[in-house]
Amino acid sequence: MGKGKSVYVCSECGYKASKWLGKCMNCGAWGTMEEQEDLSLSVGTSSKVNKNSLSLVDTEKKVSSFSNIKIEENFRFKTKQSEFDRLLGGGLVQGEVILLTGNPGIGKSTLLLQMAKEYSEYGDVLYVSGEESPAQIKSRGERLGIKSKTLYLMSETDIDKISEYISIKKPKVVIVDSIQTLYSENSDSIAGTPTQIREATLKIVELAKKLGISFFIVGHITKDGKVAGPKLLEHMVDAVFSFEGEEGLFYRILRSTKNRFGSTNELAVYSMEEDGMKEVQNSSEFFLSEREEKNIGSMIVPVLEGTKVFLLEIQSLLTESGGIGIPKRIVQGFDRNRIQILMAIGEKRMGMNLGMKDVFINIPGGISIKDPSADLGALISLLSVYKNVEISQKIAAIGELGLRGEIRKAFFIDKRLRELEKLGFKGVYVPEANRKEIEKKEYKLKLIYLKNLEEFLERM
Known part of the structure; x- marks a missing residue:
């Protein structure tokens, strides 16, 4: 089978063009058109390959009757932090993928490390960091008073190695800090590019839905407050939370802008203390x-x-x-x-x-x-x-x-x-x-x- 023709795909919105364009004709973004092989054309050149690869038996395995689908009793993981659970819609859904964004140093990693300790009561929790060593995370955890035998730390940026480990160990919750540091050897681009971010997120979503593992993904933001990387990233995940706050102030605001399993535009207030983030129950007062x-x-x-x-x-x-x-x-x-x-x-x-x-x-x-x-x-x-x-x-x-x-x-x-x-x-x-x-x-x-x-x- 011959090599398929090339097609240029916008990393922001997925728009396809037969030739390279400096500006995407759909979303207007500049420099986002990347060359890819047009798989639809290459597959269509061989009807035998197409028939063999799409067997009816394999397809039927992916189809389930709505009435026969069973939901486990522990459908949501709950914590001692009621405000955080409220933002999630009543708790963390198994197999849910959540994107947490915010300015550098605002407390994203601190909050998620506290949540990791809470979720470790349900089973193993894996904290994957591409920015800190396990010793650095442990030092911060001790300052927060975290003690858990089911919380594991991993310093790795290769999404394929991370995926392999998760598939074998099957933890209940995985925290990835951050998505911009991950890369896949299947792509020639460097970590942090739209292509690498998209590949890593696709792998994470696949693991979450296939194995029922919940993921928290930390995402960096640009100067104008938008999530760094392709806009497709926000569409792929189940929920998007933004951590907001002004320099010099001791409180932080956690806002949900997207949530497939709860209400959107929910808001919780946190105060930044020496021993971590504390919920403000009576926010009006x-x-x-x-x-x-x-x-x-x-x-x-x-x-x-x-x-x-x-x-x-x-x-x-x-x-x-x-x-x-x-x-x-x-x-x-x-x-x-x-x-x-x-x-x-x-x-x-x-x-x-x-x-x-x-x-x-x-x-x-x-x-x-x-x-x-x-x-x-x-x-x-x-x-x-x-x-x-x-x-x-x-x-x-x-x-x-x-x-x-x-x-x-x-x-x-x-x-x-x-x-x-x-x-x-x-x-x-x-x-x-x-x-x-x-x-x-x-x-x-x-x-x-x-x-x-x-x-x-x-x-x-």
Whole structure:
């Protein structure tokens, strides 16, 4: 059989072209077209080989009836860290592949070493490192107080050797730190290239699904915060978690951006201590710990992140621009375009003249608000500064705003109100559209129903 023709494949999106292109015609990435043999053409040249290689018996072995598939009782591995299990969707699924990303030094390896100790109670756990020696990992583990006879350390970067060892020993959980350090001798490129990352991940996914072994993969990120390597990497794994945090701060945020076995956009807060990462159970109280009795330009909003409610503070500040240049619009933790819309609503419906003022919006704690129900709180915060009126720290606001000034219905209102109750809030502004749902239950809060901003100004 003759050699098949060459085809050029984009390492980012998989787009194929008959000739080399500097820029992928599908995803627009530059320098990602790699030459490969077109297997579809080479196989098609021999019908006998095609028939022999695709026997019906072998194919039927891979097909299972939905009703006959049995799920083991210990379908999920659970740990003593409830927040981590919640992000996973109730625990680690057997055969699941999870990608953990984050900036260098943020604590990815520390967190996974702590999790390795937790999962070692179910059986053998293998920690594969291409960046540290076993002695270095052991030193860090002793600092974290880790003692386990079923936790094994391996310093190797050849994915074929790693795969062979895993196939023989069959550990319950494998941690790979990191995917960018692995390589396969089947590819001529160096470790860390899109081709090598793709080959290593394919091998890992194959092992996970075939042997029922759960994998955690550490992935480096680029300067713009994206996962280094082909975009295909995120599609191949079952879940993608990102570890976030700012330099100089002792807390970290673990966020799920993809999860086939649980909710997406879940969020957990960790504090970085001397003996490792510690879960922050009452995260709302954590973010509100430095507030005063009354504040100007400060409003609390209960926002939904996945299935959990977080109470966050919206801070606003207005200053005179001096008429020189374009007024500043500095926004951190909130959608800048949304703030522009809310300012326009405030000028039209509430008489605020913000055109020549510098506007500063900040969400303390490093969390970005995407929940539209924070609209009302953000506008009240701006109005408080504009009118120089203090707001009690025991008052919160819930509601999405329309361009006509109407306050729209908020979803999961009961969860939000229960979180406010738990932290001792006294009152809350809520949409009139939620009245029927709210009146079915009893709350210890003073509920102030609003249809639109005109009603709010009257009550104010």
